[in-house]
Amino acid sequence: MAGTTVSGIGSNIDTQSIVKSLVDSERAPKQTQINNQTLKATTSLSSIGKIQAALDAFRGALDNMKTASSFSGLSGSSSDEKVATVTTGAGAAAGSFSLLVTQLATASKISTKVFAGGASSVVNAGSVPSTLTIKQGSDTFDVSVPAGATLQQVRDSINSQYANKGLSANILTDANGSRMVLTSTTTGVGSDLTLSGSSGLETGTSVLATPQNAKYTLDGVVMESKSNTIADAVSGITVKLTGVSPVPSGGGAATPATITVSANSSTLKSSVKGFVDTYNALIKAANTETQVTTNANGTVTSGALTGDASLRSLLSAVRTELNAMGGTGQMKSLAQFGVKTDQKTGLLSIDDKLFDAAAQTNAADINGIFSGDTGLLARMKKATDSFALSKTGVFAARSASLTDSLNDLKKQQDSLDARMVSLQASLTAKYTAMDSLVAKLRAQSDSIMTTLNALNNPKSD
Numbered sequence: 001m002a003g004t005t006v007s008g009i010g011s012n013i014d015t016q017s018i019v020k021s022l023v024d025s026e027r028a029p030k031q032t033q034i035n036n037q038t039l040k041a042t043t044s045l046s047s048i049g050k051i052q053a054a055l056d057a058f059r060g061a062l063d064n065m066k067t068a069s070s071f072s073g074l075s076g077s078s079s080d081e082k083v084a085t086v087t088t089g090a091g092a093a094a095g096s097f098s099l100l101v102t103q104l105a106t107a108s109k110i111s112t113k114v115f116a117g118g119a120s121s122v123v124n125a126g127s128v129p130s131t132l133t134i135k136q137g138s139d140t141f142d143v144s145v146p147a148g149a150t151l152q153q154v155r156d157s158i159n160s161q162y163a164n165k166g167l168s169a170n171i172l173t174d175a176n177g178s179r180m181v182l183t184s185t186t187t188g189v190g191s192d193l194t195l196s197g198s199s200g201l202e203t204g205t206s207v208l209a210t211p212q213n214a215k216y217t218l219d220g221v222v223m224e225s226k227s228n229t230i231a232d233a234v235s236g237i238t239v240k241l242t243g244v245s246p247v248p249s250g251g252g253a254a255t256p257a258t259i260t261v262s263a264n265s266s267t268l269k270s271s272v273k274g275f276v277d278t279y280n281a282l283i284k285a286a287n288t289e290t291q292v293t294t295n296a297n298g299t300v301t302s303g304a305l306t307g308d309a310s311l312r313s314l315l316s317a318v319r320t321e322l323n324a325m326g327g328t329g330q331m332k333s334l335a336q337f338g339v340k341t342d343q344k345t346g347l348l349s350i351d352d353k354l355f356d357a358a359a360q361t362n363a364a365d366i367n368g369i370f371s372g373d374t375g376l377l378a379r380m381k382k383a384t385d386s387f388a389l390s391k392t393g394v395f396a397a398r399s400a401s402l403t404d405s406l407n408d409l410k411k412q413q414d415s416l417d418a419r420m421v422s423l424q425a426s427l428t429a430k431y432t433a434m435d436s437l438v439a440k441l442r443a444q445s446d447s448i449m450t451t452l453n454a455l456n457n458p459k460s461d
Contacts, residue, residue, distance in 0.1 A: 013435070013438075015428075015431035015432070015434075015435055016428075018427075018431060019424060019427045019428050019431055020424075022423075022427055023420055023423055023424045023427065026420065026423060027416065027420050030412075030416050031416065034409055034412055034413055034416065037405070037409055038406065038409050041402050041405045041406050041409065042406065043304040044304050044305070044398075044402055045399060045402040045403065045406070046304070047289040047303070047304035047305050048305070048395050048398050048399055048402070049399065050285060050288075050289060051285060051286065051289060051305070051311060051314075051395060052388070052395045052396070052399070053285075054281060054282050054285035054286075055282065055314070055384060055387060055388050055395070056388060057278075057281065057282075058278055058279070058281065058282040058384070059381055059384060059388055061274075061278040062278070062377050062380055062381050063381070065271070065274065065275060065278075065370070065377055066371070066377045066378065066381075071268065071271050071272075071366050071367045071369075071370040071371055072088060072092055072236075072268075072364075072367045072371070074088050074092050074093075074094060074261050074262065074263060074264065074267075075088060075261070075262065075264040075267050076088045076092070076237060076259065076260065076261045077259075077260050077262075078099075078257055078258070078259055078260075079257050079258040079259075079260070080245075080246075080255075080257040081242065082242060082243045082246075083099065083101055083241070083242060083243050083244070083245055083246075083257040084099055084101065084239050084240060084241050084242060084257055084259065085239070085240045085242060086237060086238065086239050086240075086259050086261075087237075087238045087240075088236060088237055088238075088261055089236050089237070089238060092235065092236030092237050092261055093235070093236065093261065094261050094262055094263060095260075095261055096258055096259065096260045096261070097218055097219050097234065097258070097259040097260075098217075098218070098219050098220070098256045098257075098258060098259075099216060099217070099218055099239070099245075099256055099257045099258070099259050100216060100217040100245050100254055100256040100257075101214070101215075101216045101241055101243065101244050101245045101257075102215045102216065102217070102244060102245070102254070103212065103213070103214060103215040103216075103244065104214050104228055104241055104243070104244065105187035105188050105211075105212065105213055105214035105225060105226060105227055105228045105241075106187055106209060106210075106211055106212050107183055107184045107185065107186060107187045107191065107209070107211055108136070108183065108184055108186075108191055108192045108193040108207075108209060108210065108211040109181060109182070109183040109193075109207075109208040109209035110181070110182050110183075110193050110194075110195070110205050110206065110207055110208060111172075111179050111180070111181045111182075111205065111206050111208050112151075112179050112180045112181075112195075112201050112204065112205055113179065113201075113203065113204030113205070114176050114177045114178070114179045115151055115177050115178050115179065116176070116177040117177065117178075118151075118173060118177055118178045119150065119151050119152040119155075119171050119173065119178045120150050120151070120152060121150060121151050121177070121178065122148060122149070122150055123145060123149050123150060123151055123153075123154055123199060123200060123201060124145045124146065124147055124148060124149045124199060124200065125148075126147055127147050128147055129144055129145060129146050129147060130144075130145045130197065130198045130199040130200070131143065131144060131145065131197040131198055131199060132145055132154065132195065132197045132199040132201050132202065133195065133196045133197040133202075134158070134162075134167065134182065134193060134194075134195060135193070135194045135195075135196065136167075136184060136186060136191055136192070136193050136194075137186075137190055137191055137192075139165075141158075141161075141162050141165065141167060142197075143157055143158055143161065143199075144157070145157075145199040145201075151171060151178060151180055152171065154169075154180065154199075154201065155169045155170070155171055155180050158182070166184050166185035166186050167182065167183075167184055168182070168183050168184070168185075169181070169182050170183075180201070181208065182195075183209075186211075187211060187212075187213075187214075187226060187227055187228065188211055188212070188213050188214075188225070188226025188227060189211060189212060189213050189226065190211070190226075191211045191226070192207075192210070192211055213225060213226055214226075214227070214228050214230075214241055216230075216241065217256075218233055218234070225241075228240060228241040228242075229241075234259075237259070237261060239259065245257065263363055265356065265359050265360070265363065268359055268363055268366055269350075269355060269356075269359065271366075271370075272334075272337070272339065272350065272355070272366065273350060275370070275377075276339065276348045276349070276350060279318070279322070279348055280347045280348055282318070283315070283345070283346045283347055283348075284347070286305075286311055286314075286315055286346075287345060287346070288303070289303050289304055289305040289311070290303045290305050290306045290307075290308070290311065291303045291306075292306055310387070310394050310395065310398060313387075313394075314384065314387045314394075315346070317383040317384065317387075318380055318383060318384065319346070320383070321376060321379045321380045321383050322334070322341075322376070322380075323335075324376075324379070326368065326369045326374065326375060326376055326379075327365055327367075327368025327369040327375070328368050329362060329364060329365030329368045329369075330362055330365060331358060331362045331365040331369075332365070332368075332369065333369070334369065334376075336358060337354070337355050337358045337359065337366065338350055338351030338352070338353070338354030338355040338358065339351075339355075
């Protein structure tokens with residue numbers, strides 16, 4: 001039958017089964033060792049990867065919370081968002097301001113001469129490239145204009161090179177032809193756009209809009225700004241001007257908007273809850289990888305990182321900072337605001353009643369606990385630095401070591417496979433030789449027995 005191998009024809013012994021059993025017996029101890037070590041290393045590498053991802057997410061959330069400055073417990077509002085919007089930041093204080101906007105900051109806008117042939121008009125009719133230089137204040141932007149380049153191609157080149165610098169080029173077309181219009185996101189006096197160079201586009205330009213500063217009055221003080229986003233007029237408050245103050249339909253003085261910064265307990269509580277959720281996500285990831293499960297038969301299965309010293313050190317570091325006192329107010333710990341730790345799981349929760357009562361009289365203390373260079377957010381970020389660094393961190397080093405171990409186990413597996421192939425070939429050759437020898441001995445035995453039988457049975461007369 002095709003594909004079937006028959007062994008032990010001479011000896012009537014299944015030599016293939018013997019060889020297989022001997023090879024399997026020789027392979028088993030080392031193979032078991034490799035399998036166990038590979039499984040352990042692979043599982044640990046996967047678990048460490050999950051902890052690393054959770055830690056990266058935790059640290060990213062800390063950075064976001066630091067920049068959001070929402071732990072101040074303050075929020076800003078504008079009585080007329082068609083005139084201005086407001087956001088609060090570090091250093092903001094409760095209060096209200098009268099804002100009257102008489103002029104918005106605008107950008108420079110210039111136009112080239114009109115090209116009768118439209119957007120496909122050739123700008124550079126020469127045989128060599130030319131240059132268009134766009135200047136705005138101290139910034140200079142050079143645009144190469146190849147021979148035969150059209151107005152449309154120059155426009156596309158400007159946008160592809162300098163859109164991220166705030167420059168924008170468009171083509172306007174009417175019955176007389178097409179012209180390229182340049183504008184910028186940079187506003188304020190002194191940001192005028194000018195053209196020079198050898199492209200031909202710099203001649204015959206016209207100014208469509210002259211840049212101007214925003215003009216406004218804040219609590220009776222007349223001010224100006226090159227930008228419509230005002231971040232330094234009031235400490236900790238950013239005001240974005242969106243329009244000029246409206247004038248009543250019947251005439252008279254423009255109506256000012258009121259900018260208000262006030263305490264907002266719901267915003268403060270939401271920020272603290274955001275921190276609690278972020279912290280719990282890291283703890284849950286650690287709990288999953290260290291969980292000990294009791295099976296139905298009473299045996300115990302440990303998580304891949306149960307008892308892991310590195311993970312214990314990480315959790316100890318964040319818990320130490322969590323429990324440390326901070327801030328300069330009367331309340332210096334989260335526990336005083338009703339943030340509790342579950343002793344079994346390590347997860348945080350908020351006692352709503354205790355938090356609301358504490359925030360009503362000591363809301364500013366929350367900001368002192370979380371914010372600043374010595375605040376909880378900064379301390380937790382620093383405490384996890386040595387674990388999270390992508391190349392030199394504790395978990396990165398562990399991952400590299402486990403990867404090296406898996407590579408070494410792969411080499412051991414290849415070596416074992418090669419040795420077993422060689423052993424099988426050697427044993428097969430020996431048992432084949434044995435089978436041939438037995439066959440010869442049996443043939444000789446049969447011949448001798450035939451001769452003896454013939455001698456014992458002489459022919460009759």
